[in-house]
Amino acid sequence: MTSTIAIVGKSGSGKSSVSYSLCNLIKNKFKDKSILMVDNDLTQELAGFWGLTIDNTIYGIRSGKHEYNTGIPSKMTKQEYIEWALEDILVEIDSNVDIIVSWLTASKDCRCPITKQMNDALVKLVERYDFVIFDCEYDLKYLHQLVDYPIDTTLLITNAGNKQIELAGKIFENSKKYSAEGQFGVILNKATEENANKTIEAINSLGLNFLGLIPEFKNGVDFDEVENSLNTIYQRLNLPQG
Numbered sequence: 001m002t003s004t005i006a007i008v009g010k011s012g013s014g015k016s017s018v019s020y021s022l023c024n025l026i027k028n029k030f031k032d033k034s035i036l037m038v039d040n041d042l043t044q045e046l047a048g049f050w051g052l053t054i055d056n057t058i059y060g061i062r063s064g065k066h067e068y069n070t071g072i073p074s075k076m077t078k079q080e081y082i083e084w085a086l087e088d089i090l091v092e093i094d095s096n097v098d099i100i101v102s103w104l105t106a107s108k109d110c111r112c113p114i115t116k117q118m119n120d121a122l123v124k125l126v127e128r129y130d131f132v133i134f135d136c137e138y139d140l141k142y143l144h145q146l147v148d149y150p151i152d153t154t155l156l157i158t159n160a161g162n163k164q165i166e167l168a169g170k171i172f173e174n175s176k177k178y179s180a181e182g183q184f185g186v187i188l189n190k191a192t193e194e195n196a197n198k199t200i201e202a203i204n205s206l207g208l209n210f211l212g213l214i215p216e217f218k219n220g221v222d223f224d225e226v227e228n229s230l231n232t233i234y235q236r237l238n239l240p241q242g
Contacts, residue, residue, distance in 0.1 A: 002127050003239050004150065006134045006143060008175060009157035010167055014189040014221075016041065018157055018214070019135040020049040021226040025234060026131050027097060028227075029242050033130035037099040040143050044101055046135045047091070056089040057103040058122075058146070062114055078113070082121045100125075105145040122147040139171045140178035153183045153237050155211070158203075160188065160195035165202040172208060183238040185211035192216050211236050 005022065007015045023035055039046040039054075047054045060066030061082065068088050076084060090098050106115050126132050126149055136143050140154065154175060158168040168186060176184065186203050188196065191213040203210045212233035214226055235241065 002129055002132055004126070004132045004134070004152045005237075005239070006136055006140060006151045006154045006179075007157060008136045008139050008154060008171055010138065010164075010171070011043065013157045013159055013164075014214070015157050016043075016045045016049065016135055017221050017223070017226060018155065018187065018189065018230070019046055019133055021223055021230055022155075022234075023097060023133055024223070025227050025230050026133075027094075029234075030130070030240070031096075033096065034128070035097045036126065036129040036132045037093070037097065038132060038134045038146075039099065039101040040105075040134050040136045040146055042103065042137050044103060047099055047101065050093050050099075052091060052093075052099070054089075054091055054099070054101045057101045058086070058089070058118070059103040059105070061085045061089065062106065062118060079117050079121065082114070082117050083124065086121055086125055098129075102146050105142060107145060119147055123149055138174075140175035144178045151179055151182045153239055154179050154185070156184070156186045156208070157189050158186060159190050160192070160199040162202065165199060165206065168203070168208065169206045172206075183209075185209040185236070187211050187233060188213040190214070190216040 007019045009015050023037055026035055037046060056066050066085065066089065070088060073084060090100050092098055134143050156168055156171055158164050172184065186208045188199055196213060200210055212229065214229040217225065
């Protein structure tokens with residue numbers, strides 16, 4: 001059974017670094033489990049954390065602009081072609097971790113056949129993995145435009161400050177109808193001793209579920225420390241605990 005995690009928040013909040021560190025945490029915690037990373041953020045930054053540049057995207061398949069790594073097999077239905085094309089753009093990070101990049105998506109109001117065909121193909125792809133982590137553009141609406149699949153846990157990444165927390169509340173309101181019965185919680189990123197307590201109070205005052213914090217690092221992001229912080233937070237998530 002697939003466990004799905006969506007990482008949402010405003011641009012610059014640290015979503016991609018959290019997605020990267022969460023992948024490493026799960027990989028170390030469950031060494032025999034498979035992980036799919038889905039870059040649903042328009043900045044397409046996630047692959048860069050592994051030193052990768054990925055040009056072939058799900059949008060490329062949809063638009064017909066994708067350059068395939070191999071020759072296109074003959075005598076396929078459109079559904080089989082889309083499923084094959086998704087396989088073609090998957091990039092292996094290591095033996096248990098793959099990544100795929102979305103880029104632009106189509107509105108669910110689009111009635112063109114490929115919208116449903118792409119959704120069905122992505123559902124099949126997701127269900128092949130033990131864990132799927134979606135690094136999202138902003139809220140869950142944009143992810144829902146890509147694939148309609150239940151999200152077990154949504155992590156809203158925010159920084160300190162009244163405006164940041166106000167925006168986090170809006171992201172939650174925009175997302176909650178897509179999270180269904182899944183867990184939805186907030187992680188305070190780049191926290192300091194000076195801003196943490198007031199920010200946590202503000203999060204709680206909005207009725208949001210505060211899950212934990214990741215400290216601010218003076219010399220840039222320390223991924224080992226981010227992973228340590230996420231390990232504590234992970235114990236509060238409705239996900240397999242090992």
